[in-house]
Amino acid sequence: MASHGNYRGYQGVSRHDGQNSASHVVDYRLQVLVDTLPDIFAGKDILDVGCNNGAISVHLGNTTCRICCPATVTGVDIDPELVKKARSHLSFRYSRTAPGETTTGNDPERNNYFPISSVMEHGHRPYPEDPVPTKFPRNVEFHCEDWAKTSISEAGSYDVVLALSMVKWVHLQHLDEVMTKGLREFFGKCHSSLRLSGYFVLEPQEWASYERAVKKNKSLGGNLQKLKIRPEHFESVLKEIGFNFLQKAEGKGLKRNIFIYQKK
């Protein structure tokens, strides 16, 4: 039972409306975010909370792909199996990229230079020695932790925090309040983790999705009854914490709203 939303096949077909979900296909939400706010990722340090199998973190960090070009990406997930998958996915993606630097835009040929069959036959390519960890794949790392619970070790270290389709699980598991390490604490931690003017990118699940989750995870039903904060209140909670609403991401194919907030 995926009681933290730790679905195994989440970053696959279901997210791509049945279109090609192969790992070289960029998650459409990233393209929409770049179209909405072109400077959102470039040169930035990014935290992807609830990174699942790492598909988004790896695409973000893959400078061969060049739609985003951040400096570093840190993915965090509560599920150790998913974090293992994410690390393996990073290594696999790196093994398929052409050696050397690229100066052109998004280049699927460089991105998929070595065929899958050759990676399967020869194994993954060892990572380059690189003491300055800003180049793919050294610019991407994954950690396994319950990010709602762990104390902030790196306050003010990120320019962008992504919380895509994951807040419902923190909310259902930990309730509303700071005392329970709940939603307010989580949003506060997102705020503290950001540098001044940093972006908090939130893709909240709608209330009906909470109700559906509880039908599948009966043990969370009691918690649902206790929640007073609902998704439509998030904006005012975030304002109290110190975020300004900046923009709603606009683009074709979004299944959920994505809101961009900025740290005051």
Ligand SMILES: C[S@@+](CC[C@H](N)C(=O)[O-])C[C@H]1O[C@@H](n2cnc3c(N)ncnc32)[C@H](O)[C@@H]1O
């Ligand atoms: C539904 S998936 C969304 C994955 C990804 N963010 C996306 O939108 O494609 C939710 C993810 O959040 C993770 N998660 C839930 N609660 C978490 C927590 N407290 N700390 C870290 N990760 C968490 C789950 O393990 C799962 O991988």
